[in-house]
Amino acid sequence: xxxxxxxxxxxxxxxxxxxxxxxxxxxxxxxxxxxxxxxxxxxxxxxxxxxxxxxxxxxxxxxxxxxxxxxxxxxxxxxxxxxxxxxxxxxxxxxxxxxxxxxxxxxxxxxxxxxxxxxxxxxxxxxxxxxxxxxxxxxxxxxxxxxxxxxxxxxxxxxxxxxxxxxxxxxxxxxxxxxxx
Amino acid sequence: xxxxxxxxxxxxxxxxxxxxxxxxxxxxxxxxxxxxxxxxxxxxxxxxxxxxxxxxxxxxxxxxxxxxxxxxxxxxxxxxxxxxxxxxxxxxxxxxxxxxxxxxxxxxxxxxxxxxxxxxxxxxxxxxxxxxxxxxxxxxxxxxxxxxxxxxxxxxxxxxxxxxxxxxxxxxxxxxxxxxxxxxxxxxxxxxxxxxxxxxxxxxxxxxxxxxxxxxxxxxxxxxxxxxxxxxxxxxxxxxxxxxxxxxxxxxxxxxxxx
Numbered sequence: 001x002x003x004x005x006x007x008x009x010x011x012x013x014x015x016x017x018x019x020x021x022x023x024x025x026x027x028x029x030x031x032x033x034x035x036x037x038x039x040x041x042x043x044x045x046x047x048x049x050x051x052x053x054x055x056x057x058x059x060x061x062x063x064x065x066x067x068x069x070x071x072x073x074x075x076x077x078x079x080x081x082x083x084x085x086x087x088x089x090x091x092x093x094x095x096x097x098x099x100x101x102x103x104x105x106x107x108x109x110x111x112x113x114x115x116x117x118x119x120x121x122x123x124x125x126x127x128x129x130x131x132x133x134x135x136x137x138x139x140x141x142x143x144x145x146x147x148x149x150x151x152x153x154x155x156x157x158x159x160x161x162x163x164x165x166x167x168x169x170x171x172x173x174x175x176x177x178x179x180x181x
Numbered sequence: 182x183x184x185x186x187x188x189x190x191x192x193x194x195x196x197x198x199x200x201x202x203x204x205x206x207x208x209x210x211x212x213x214x215x216x217x218x219x220x221x222x223x224x225x226x227x228x229x230x231x232x233x234x235x236x237x238x239x240x241x242x243x244x245x246x247x248x249x250x251x252x253x254x255x256x257x258x259x260x261x262x263x264x265x266x267x268x269x270x271x272x273x274x275x276x277x278x279x280x281x282x283x284x285x286x287x288x289x290x291x292x293x294x295x296x297x298x299x300x301x302x303x304x305x306x307x308x309x310x311x312x313x314x315x316x317x318x319x320x321x322x323x324x325x326x327x328x329x330x331x332x333x334x335x336x337x338x339x340x341x342x343x344x345x346x347x348x349x350x351x352x353x354x355x356x357x358x359x360x361x362x363x364x365x366x367x368x369x370x371x372x373x374x375x376x377x378x379x380x381x382x383x384x385x386x387x388x389x390x391x392x393x394x395x396x397x398x399x400x401x402x403x404x405x406x407x408x409x410x411x412x413x414x415x416x417x418x419x420x421x422x423x424x425x426x427x428x429x430x431x432x433x434x435x436x437x438x439x440x
Contacts, residue, residue, distance in 0.1 A: 023277045023278070023280055023281035024229070024233070024237075024281045025394065025395075026277065026278075026281065027233070027236075027237045027240050027241075027278060027281050027282070028229075028232065028394045028395050028398055029394050030240055031232060031236050031237075031240075031398055031416055032394055032397060032398050032401075034236075034416050034419055034420070035398075035401055035412070035416070037419055038412070038415045038416055038418075038419050041410060176409055
């Protein structure tokens with residue numbers, strides 16, 4: 001179109017009035033400036049496990065996947081009662097439960113029953129809060145065990161040791177992150 | 182053997198053939214660039230409407246509350262000319278923002294996604310009516326009007342309107358072309374120059390749009406969307422927080438004034 005005749009196309013479509021366009025531009029500029037002030041999406045992860053070394057590795061894995069685009073908080077919790085209390089007080093986006101390392105202080109249970117109690121915990125968390133659960137276990141060696149864990153409500157179940165690559169997609173999916181390639 | 186005398190092509194005819202062979206490709210490029218530009222503009226318009234409906238209106242509301250705060254402060258300190266001046270500025274800003282958000286399209290959540298058939302029609306229409314294919318000034322003006330109509334129809338996704346523009350054009354006397362090699366040669370040379378000029382202008386317009394704050398904001402919003410976030414909602418929530426604080430402050434000041 002000729003430059004001599006009529007207004008430029010973007011003037012016609014973006015705004016019919018230059019004065020109004022300038023006023024609108026001011027509000028657009030303010031929006032751009034506000035972006036950095038916008039709070040990052042908060043992600044709260046609870047790791048229920050009685051063993052420090054494993055917890056540290058799991059924290060590392062989660063931090064590697066959840067970049068600084070999010071306001072990530074990972075809380076390690078040692079006892080079953082504390083898991084229940086913490087979940088009651090805080091909205092959790094993802095529970096990571098190491099089934100054979102869940103100990104309830106109030107109940108001195110043998111190892112087999114501790115596992116059963118951990119399955120109850122998973123079921124309770126899923127039914128009460130709805131947030132996803134990723135479960136881990138070091139034992140038992142029962143090949144049907146992962147199925148039991150999933151029946152309790154866990155979204156994923158991994159036997160330790162677990163490679164980081166195996167956890168990537170499940171964690172991304174549970175936290176609703178953009179999936180990596 | 183034919184007894185017909187084969188007449189060789191005149192230099193004008195040869196040149197006309199050369200120019201005519203270049204023109205279709207250029208026209209094709211022009212139409213594609215025109216479509217790209219119209220698409221970009223429509224996307225920006227849709228995004229702008231969405232932005233103003235979610236964030237712009239809240240910024241305007243915030244400005245209004247802040248103007249009221251400044252006015253109450255001015256009433257509390259009637260001798261202070263600085264405060265009076267600040268109140269006037271705050272009121273002007275609120276007025277400006279209210280006017281800026283006054284015309285808002287109801288299109289939150291709708292993105293501009295032209296269908297392939299819409300793009301096809303736009304190309305067909307633009308190929309016929311493009312102002313840079315005009316033969317004279319009257320023709321150019323008429324084409325410009327139609328092009329604005331076509332761009333509007335494209336942005337609204339109105340294929341029927343595009344068909345109507347095309348039908349109207351095809352039945353109009355402007356669609357009939359003149360004859361004669363020399364006239365045609367001049368016409369083709371001018372058309373090539375016009376098309377090249379418009380291509381440069383489109384390039385500049387696209388660059389200008391891509392450097393605009395609106396485009397930057399749109400790019401950030403799209404990036405956030407890829408991360409599963411709604412940037413406009415986040416911005417709106419951020420401004421909401423400021424509005425709540427400002428309203429609280431206004432309440433406190435008003436109570437002081439009424440005491």
